[in-house]
């Protein structure tokens with residue numbers, strides 16, 4: 001770490017407190033700011049909405065995204081991005097993928113050489129199928145970049161429920177620093193060098209959470225849920241490994257771990273969108289009722305296009321796309337998936353490697 005101060009952490013694993021920034025005042029930014037604040041760090045918590053910043057300053061609660069949760073510790077809400085970045089040794093970014101590049105790009109000159117910047121975002125950029133670490137690499141190439149991903153429902157972290165996550169970065173100092181800053185009695189941080197796999201897994205699992213929500217709404221049963229999750233894992237790992245991810249990543253927290261939590265929890269926004277559609281809502285109705293981001297609905301389109309482009313078999317992606325964006329009925333898609341001839345008798349299709 002370039003700078004330290006001498007105050008003591010309250011619950012975390014390192015002795016020193018640090019100045020950090022969290023960009024994005026939604027559910028996950030708030031949950032991470034809370035962990036960092038409780039660990040004794042000074043958190044420059046940037047959000048675009050001045051009313052929200054004033055509310056957090058005055059009440060210590062982010063009522064829109066995390067009602068009833070008190071933000072203790074030295075959390076300083078701000079709408080001044082330049083000062084948040086300037087004061088931080090490490091920056092965590094929790095901006096939805098659709099706005100990610102524009103927010104970083106507007107402030108690229110304010111990041112310092114060697115500053116650690118960690119993406120918390122589980123989405124893909126439409127142009128060029130780029131992950132957020134790739135966007136960071138393009139926008140702020142002299143920063144040291146990592147991604148954090150795993151089975152991490154914001155509300156449970158905020159409730160201090162036991163949680164594990166994964167920091168992925170090529171630079172061992174980045175991995176250690178994040179483990180040190182975030183790790184505490186209820187939040188355990190594992191390290192991985194497979195940045196692409198960890199990050200892509202976090203984006204892909206959102207698609208299968210929508211499928212699982214749909215299946216739940218239609219009361220398809222527990223066998224069906226197990227089938228969908230397992231075939232979802234096969235499909236997402238085949239896709240990611242073909243693009244260069246490490247298959248072992250999909251056996252870990254950022255892969256199957258995150259798939260399990262989002263496919264089984266009604267706290268997942270992606271699951272809730274699928275559930276609402278399964279109950280007869282249109283996609284637009286489901287999204288507007290949610291009022292928060294469900295990255296999977298954008299990721300779905302991009303992955304379908306990419307999979308078709310590189311020739312990777314992803315029947316669940318194709319089926320969900322036909323339901324959400326095409327004209328197929330849910331029952332017709334289910335029937336065609338269950339009766340599919342292509343590859344239907346092969347449980348494992350070995351991925352072939354394609355450069356991403």
Ligand SMILES: NC(=O)c1ccc[n+]([C@@H]2O[C@H](COP(=O)([O-])OP(=O)(O)OC[C@H]3O[C@@H](n4cnc5c(N)ncnc54)[C@H](O)[C@@H]3O)[C@@H](O)[C@H]2O)c1
Pocket residue numbers: 024025026027028029047048065094095096097099103120121122123152153154155291292293295
């Ligand atoms: N909530 C979770 O449990 C969770 C867990 C892990 C990762 N994530 C990921 O974190 C990312 C953010 O999700 P979230 O849960 O915080 O979403 P959210 O819907 O709760 O909040 C989104 C936040 O982004 C802000 N925002 C949107 N567009 C913006 C712009 N142009 N400029 C500035 N701010 C903007 C909104 O004002 C809001 O504060 C997503 O990619 C999500 O997949 C979420």
Ligand SMILES: O=P(O)(O)OC[C@H](O)CO
Pocket residue numbers: 122150151152153154206209258261262267268269270271293294295
């Ligand atoms: O609420 P979701 O569906 O965005 O999922 C949140 C996290 O990604 C779970 O790990």
